Amino acid sequence: MTQxxxxxxxxxxxxxxxxxxxxxELLETLKLLSYTTPTPIQSHMIPAVIAGKDVLGGxxxxxxxxxxxxxxxxxxxxxxxxxxxxxxxxxxxxxxxTRELAQQVSDSFMRYSQLIKPNLKTLSVxxxxxxxxxxxxxxxGADIVVATPGRLIDLISSNALKLDKTHxxxxxxxxxxxxxxxxxxxxxLLGKLPKAKQTLLFSATFPEEVRELTSSLLNNPVExxxxxxx
Ligand code: ADP
Ligand code: MG
Numbered sequence: 001m002t003q004x005x006x007x008x009x010x011x012x013x014x015x016x017x018x019x020x021x022x023x024x025e026l027l028e029t030l031k032l033l034s035y036t037t038p039t040p041i042q043s044h045m046i047p048a049v050i051a052g053k054d055v056l057g058g059x060x061x062x063x064x065x066x067x068x069x070x071x072x073x074x075x076x077x078x079x080x081x082x083x084x085x086x087x088x089x090x091x092x093x094x095x096x097x098t099r100e101l102a103q104q105v106s107d108s109f110m111r112y113s114q115l116i117k118p119n120l121k122t123l124s125v126x127x128x129x130x131x132x133x134x135x136x137x138x139x140x141g142a143d144i145v146v147a148t149p150g151r152l153i154d155l156i157s158s159n160a161l162k163l164d165k166t167h168x169x170x171x172x173x174x175x176x177x178x179x180x181x182x183x184x185x186x187x188x189l190l191g192k193l194p195k196a197k198q199t200l201l202f203s204a205t206f207p208e209e210v211r212e213l214t215s216s217l218l219n220n221p222v223e224x225x226x227x228x229x230x
């Protein structure tokens with residue numbers, strides 16, 4: 001059993017997706033996917049992200065984290081001005097530690113945004129495959145890019161994309177990203193992002209390095225910690 005612990009006092013746990021402020025297209029998608037009940041992290045996080053808050057999430061794999069951030073981000077992008085064609089800008093950047101996670105998270109974004117019109121462009125970029133293909137896909141920018149830090153830096157260096165207009169940042173599995181040695185790359189990327197943005201950070205554990213990152217990056221965050229019951 002997991003018990004949600006939140007830093008905001010007036011948080012209410014909703015047991016129904018229709019109470020979270022999601023737009024009809026997303027509620028319809030959840031029905032198609034047979035998601036009947038939000039997980040605890042989803043019911044806490046979705047309203048906070050829709051409200052534009054920074055969020056710090058502590059939760060293990062399998063708690064429904066990806067949907068907890070992807071659904072409200074898709075909603076934000078669906079309501080925003082469509083991306084201007086012909087530029088290399090990326091609206092939402094999701095940083096992940098591994099190629100597998102990059103594929104998995106970008107697949108989730110595509111699945112959850114299937115009924116959104118006009119379609120959101122989601123790409124994943126990671127090392128170990130041809131850079132050229134990824135450069136071509138990035139032409140005209142993207143709504144969502146899910147990336148591992150190293151390959152992303154290479155692509156920025158070759159002007160395949162720009163982070164100047166990125167308004168939403170997700171760090172997924174931040175502890176793993178740091179323990180895999182991505183600290184330098186991460187700091188380089190954070191320096192390229194605009195100061196004014198919405199940031200969501202997830203980590204299963206909170207060692208000193210993650211806490212430092214959290215306090216430098218998040219602005220008055222809503223904290224959602226799912227802890228195992230004793
Ligand atoms: P995490 O990132 O915490 O590992 P995911 O968001 O990837 O979790 O979800 C784990 C699995 O549970 C996925 O297969 C996803 O499709 C499914 N899932 C997520 N939320 C729900 C829900 N509310 N109802 C049913 N299945 C869900
Ligand atoms: Mg996950």
